[in-house]
Amino acid sequence: GENVGLHLPTLSVQEGDNSIINCAYSNSASDYFIWYKQESGKGPQFIIDIRSNMDKRQGQRVTVLLNKTVKHLSLQIAATQPGDSAVYFCAENEGDSSYKLIFGSGTRLLVRP
Amino acid sequence: ETGVTQSPTHLIKTRGQQVTLRCSSQSGHNTVSWYQQALGQGPQFIFQYYREEENGRGNFPPRFSGLQFPNYSSELNVNALELDDSALYLCASAVAGGQGEKQYFGPGTRLTVT
Numbered sequence: 001g002e003n004v005g006l007h008l009p010t011l012s013v014q015e016g017d018n019s020i021i022n023c024a025y026s027n028s029a030s031d032y033f034i035w036y037k038q039e040s041g042k043g044p045q046f047i048i049d050i051r052s053n054m055d056k057r058q059g060q061r062v063t064v065l066l067n068k069t070v071k072h073l074s075l076q077i078a079a080t081q082p083g084d085s086a087v088y089f090c091a092e093n094e095g096d097s098s099y100k101l102i103f104g105s106g107t108r109l110l111v112r113p
Numbered sequence: 114e115t116g117v118t119q120s121p122t123h124l125i126k127t128r129g130q131q132v133t134l135r136c137s138s139q140s141g142h143n144t145v146s147w148y149q150q151a152l153g154q155g156p157q158f159i160f161q162y163y164r165e166e167e168n169g170r171g172n173f174p175p176r177f178s179g180l181q182f183p184n185y186s187s188e189l190n191v192n193a194l195e196l197d198d199s200a201l202y203l204c205a206s207a208v209a210g211g212q213g214e215k216q217y218f219g220p221g222t223r224l225t226v227t
Contacts, residue, residue: 008153034215043203043218044156045115089155099144099207099214100169103155 008087010108019077021088021107028071029095030102035064035075038106039086047075047088077109085111115139117206117219125225131192134222136204138185144168144209145187146216147179150201162187163209191224199226 013019025033031052036044050057050064050073057064063076073090087108091101116139126132138145144163148156158171162181176192185206191198201223205216 032214036218041220043115043117043220046215046217049215091155093214099146099161099163099209099216100158100171101146101148101156101214101216102158103148106155 008106008108010110012110012112013080014112015080015082017080019075019080019084019109021075021077021090021109023073023075023090023104023107025071025073025090025092025102025104027092027095027102028068030092031095032093033064033066033073034091034101035062035073036089036091036103037084037086038089044089080109080111082111082113085109115206115217115219117204117217119202119204119219119222121222122220123223123225125227126194128194128196128226130194131190132194132224134189134191134202134204134224136187136189136206136219138187138206139217142206142208142217143185144207144214145181145185146205146207147187147189148203148205148218149173150203150221152200156203159189194226196226199224 034049035047038044048059065074087106091103118137146161147159150156160170165181180188201221205218207214207216
């Protein structure tokens with residue numbers, strides 16, 4: 001299968017623990033942010049998104065936090081499961097409601113049983 | 114699964130050749146974007162199509178071109194292939210409008226240029 005993320009930063013967590021994946025973005029004009037999960041051999045899968053007029057958004061077991069002051073985005077996964085093991089990418093748009101997504105370099109999440 | 118399909122799954126081409134990759138959008142979506150993902154990196158935006166016209170382009174040369182058809186499916190064409198074009202090519206569809214776009218990705222086409 002596809003070997004995504006050969007030399008990515010890796011976060012290793014115990015099954016059942018909470019995971020926090022961080023992302024710094026560079027464009028202060030970005031107004032839309034999105035997290036994707038990519039498993040080996042698959043395309044990126046949408047997890048959760050947030051607009052710049054919000055600082056927190058919750059989904060099922062996931063929470064995204066946005067700190068525009070320091071241009072920082074984080075993804076929190078509650079009660080991490082083995083199926084959460086994947087590479088996680090944050091992405092931002094170019095601002096002005098641009099449809100172009102700019103992706104970060106990704107973080108590999110490994111869940112220990 | 115997102116409903117976005119891509120073909121072929123894998124492809125091997127020789128330097129200098131041309132390649133066409135295909136994408137079918139998720140039902141109800143009217144924009145298609147193409148991304149290139151090199152091994153170990155995040156996807157890089159190539160271009161987006163909306164209403165059958167290119168609607169934004171990333172830092173890719175003109176030998177990367179595309180089409181969008183009336184049924185919103187799309188093609189990515191790459192001419193004069195180079196070794197560095199070896200990558201996973203991802204198609205993403207979305208519904209235009211609103212602030213930002215929630216893009217849904219297909220499984221990708223793995224292109225190897227030898």
